[in-house]
Amino acid sequence: MDPATAATLGGVAGLALGGCALLAVRWSERAQRAMPAQPEPTLPRGxxxxxxxxxxxxxxxxxxxxxxxxxxxxxxxxxxxxxxxxxxxxxxxxxxxxxxxxxxxxxxxxxxxxxxxxxxxxxxxxxxxxxxxxxxxxxxRTQAHRVEEVRRDFVANVSHELKTPIGGLSLLAEAVQDASDDPAAVQRFAARMQVEASRLSHLVQEIVDLSRLQVADTLHPPRLVVVDEVIAEAVDRCRLVASAKDVELAVSGEPQARVFGDRDLLMTALRNLVDNAIAYSGAGTRVSVAVTMHHGLVEVKVTDQGVGISEEEQARIFERFYRVDPARSRSTGGTGLGLAIVKHVSANHGGEVTVWSQPGEGSTFTVRLPAAPGDLVPAIDQPAVGVVASDDVLDPAHQSNAQEARG
CATH class of the missing domain: 3.30.450.20 (PAS domain)
Known part of the structure; x- marks a missing residue:
């Protein structure tokens, strides 16, 4: 077959194949149009x-x-x-x-x-x-799950913390029994038992205080509180311990500072701060408590000249049962709950607590609370609304003021 004939036959075959393909497409389209449309599944009304x-x-x-x-x-x-x-x-x-x-x-x-x-x-x-x-x-359920984990950890920590003084009391009781014919030993062991019993009582009381703070409804109706009076009582309760360690206590600041809140809880928080400052201060040093007012806030600063806290530890010191130096805390009778209580008391009163510290240069803990309006100052016993729950935050105006105060 010559080339011209082969080319002609190839072209005819290509046209025939293309025509068949076009017919097949047209037939498929007709078949699809002829099929009834399948209805989309419908959802129940509403x-x-x-x-x-x-x-x-x-x-x-x-x-x-x-x-x-x-x-x-x-x-x-x-x-x-x-x-x-x-x-x-x-x-x-x-x-x-x-x-x-x-x-x-x-x-x-x-x-x-x-x-x-x-x-x-x-x-x-x-x-x-x-x-x-x-x-x-x-x-x-992420938040609920996290709360449940915190609750389990809290119960476990309480159980662990209670075992130490209870175990110590049990051992000391056995020692007293074995040394019944040695009056000097009995007196020594009895004195140690008193220390452990006091530590146990302190721990249980702080657990009760912290548990009470978890529920905002347990707060007494908030009243006007004179901050100077609260500080005076808190410092007075710490003077004996400070004197025994040769630590000077100094109070200064504005005498007219007043806030709305629970006087007993505020006193407990400030006493914890002063106790903590004394416990971590050396002999011959000074712990100062200063009160200032500005930007609608009352600030109470507790400053010591103690060992200080590293930056890494500062983020955790307000956690329950957390101790910067566990060995030192046990020797000073610390429970690891004092600063957690301060944090919750501050939050329950619409405020906050912050810390500044450098290792070897001491620490300053600052409690900031919304100041009572000036026109209500004379009515010291007047009930008022103003305390918020621990999970609440300051309103935008107070947040701005607090930031300026930190500024």
Whole structure:
């Protein structure tokens, strides 16, 4: 076959193949138009409206695991991305319910995002909603889980702290029994028992005080409190210990400072600060308590010339049972609760406590509280509303004032 004939036959074959392909496409389009349209699965009436107002993350999932509808919270918490459930744990739970139709509920830990180790603790519940649809409800339990962990840690710490003085008392009682024929030994052991009993009593009282502070409703009706009087009583209760250590106590500042609150709790907080300053001060040093007023705040500064606190430790010293130097704290009778109480008392009165310190240069603890209005100063016993719960914060005006005061 000559080249011209071969080229002609090739062109004819190409045209025939293209024509067949065009006919096949046209036939397919006609067939698709002839098929009845498959209706989209519809949600039960009102479901979309309910999802829009739920605080929980709510998701309606179709039979192929695609998301049909989701509440705003589901997107905010990263439960849904586009048309997909983000977490494989949730997809697995959905498939289990689809397989057997049994409602399931489970507590899960989910990644908070694609990066980092942060986790969400959630309670997920999956139930059949309609033909081909499942409803997934996800409740964020992260905060409740964290509170429960704190409660367990607190109970464990209390148990541990109570064991030390109780164990010491038990051993000392045995020693007294064994030394019954040695009056000098009995007196020595009895004196030590008194120390341990006093330490145990102090620890139990601080646990009770701190527990009471966790519930804002237990505060007495707030009254006008003269800060000078509270400081005078707190310092007076510490004079004996200060004298025994040869530590000078000095009080200065403005005499007209007044706040709204609970006088007994404020006295306890300031006494704890002064006690703490004395405990960590050396002989021949000075602990000063100064009161100032500015920007609508009353500031009480307790300054010592003690060992100081490193910057790394300062972030943790207000935690319950935390001690910078456990060995030194035990020798001074510290419980690790004093500064936690100061923190909660300050917060319950709408204020705060901060610390400045340098190792070897001493420390200054500052309690800032909202000052009572000047026109109410004469009515010392007048009840007033102004104490807030420990989880509340200062209003924006007070926050600005506090920042200026720190400035």
């Amino acid at each position: 479901v979309a409206d309910v999802l829009a107002v739920l605080r929980e993350s709510a998701v309606v999932v179709a039979g192929d695991d695609s998301v049909v509808k989701a509440s705003p919270a589901a997107y905010a918490y990263g439960i849904v991305s586009g048309k997909d459930l983000t977490h494989p744990e949730l997809r697995h739970l959905v498939r289990q319910v689809r397989r057997d139709g049994v409602i399931r509920e489970s507590e899960l830990e989910l990644a908070r995002g694609p990066l980092g180790p942060a986790r969400l603790t959630v309670r997920a519940r999956v139930a059949p909603l309609s033909a081909g649809h499942l409803l997934l409800l996800v409740e964020d």
